[in-house]
Amino acid sequence: MNYTESKDKFIKAWGNLGSSWGINRTMAQVHALLLIAPDPLSAEDIMEDLRISRGNVNMNIRALINWGLVHKDNVHGERKEYFIAEKDIWKVATLIMKERRKRELEPALRVLEQVSKVEGDKRDKNIKAFTEAIGNIKSLVEKADSTMEKLIKADESFLTSTLLKLLK
Amino acid sequence: MNYTESKDKFIKAWGNLGSSWGINRTMAQVHALLLIAPDPLSAEDIMEDLRISRGNVNMNIRALINWGLVHKDNVHGERKEYFIAEKDIWKVATLIMKERRKRELEPALRVLEQVSKVEGDKRDKNIKAFTEAIGNIKSLVEKADSTMEKLIKADESFLTSTLLKLLK
DNA sequence: AAAAACTTTCAATATATTTTGAAAGTTCAG
DNA sequence: CTGAACTTTCAAAATATATTGAAAGTTTTT
Secondary structure, eight states: OOOOHHHHHHHEEEHHHHHHTTSOOHHHHHHHHHOOOOOOEEEHHHHHHHHHHHHHHHHHHHHHHHHTTTTEETTOOOOOOOOEEEOOOOHHHHHHHHHHHHIIIHHHHHHHHHHOOSSSSSSSSHHHHHHHHHHHHHHHHHHHHHHHHHHOOOOOOOHHHHHHHHHO | OHHHHHHHHHHHHHHHHHHTTTSSSHHHHHHHHHHHHHOOHHHHHHHHHHHHHHHHHHHHHHHHHHTTSSSEOOOOTTOOOEEEOOOOHHHHHHHHHHHHHIIIIIIHHHHHHTTOOOOTTTHHHHHHHHHHHHHHHHHHHHHHHHHHEEEEEEEHHHHHHHHHHHOO
8 A cells, every 4th residue: 555545544444533523524534644744834735635625624723722632833924824743642632632622521411410310219219219320420430530540640651651551 | 309209200211321432322311221221121111111103212232232131031921022121230340331432442453554654754754753742652552452442351250350449 | 114924713514423313133922 | 914013214304513705903114
């Protein structure tokens, strides 16, 4: 397989992976493109390469910058903006975890916290089953949340590799 | 907050969590409903509770059964089918991991494997950057994959709690 | 200060995903 | 076998999500 084929295949695959895990397909593709780019890319480069509109590039680049996965890289003496992706893949992983934890896990935890305080007759079997299920789910989600938190905070490479070994 | 409010809130939240992690919202809601149900539910019960059509219930129940998260529970002497969710929340988590690993992580790994064998001049900076990025991503995805595999295989409660402690 | 070179916005449009419900299929008691 | 009770299927409709592109906004150059 030659370079162009490989590149396209990778971008497609990364897009699919993203979209099946709740990340906009195009955002993931733009990210993929920047991850493998040896040099900074402009909005135009991305438009051409992925055949998408200017507005779409702009929106997704902004989202990537928001996630901390991409940053602007202004080339001296040029008006145009260029973009670079964070290349340390562990950092990429923790940045993604951080964002998703904030956006999805934490709101879910807040709801679990609320509903665990359901009022009513503790002997009612519906309430009993509900309380028990929520309690179990809550403790699992809390565990997942704190695990993610720890992985995120462990962004020194020494700690990182130590933790990764624990998981091995 | 009373039982009905809490229940609805939980079902909604579980649906949102599912849908932002790539699981059909309705499937997650049906699952939520079964998770907190003290007794088996029929297709009709689910239709009424979630206000969705019979076909929709059928499809999503079948999906949940496919994932191993729900099973049929035929009540003696009744034609109608009843359904029960797996209540052990750790088992629920590993079943979900198992399915997603199979559906998404493994195909992605196969693509990474393929594209890492890109042909071409190793001195070309595009190829160099590509090969390096793919190598790093591959090793991270492999690590994630094998971690999930280990968690999945650790479904004895002793091992489970040991591993969970490691993550604490 | 006007034009040029860009970036951002967002309403309209296109695409993808989910849901419905009626028809077809299945099972089983009589 | 027949019909009642239930389940499954799937094309059409509804809904949700993503994309476009032209207009508006911004910054720099002349």
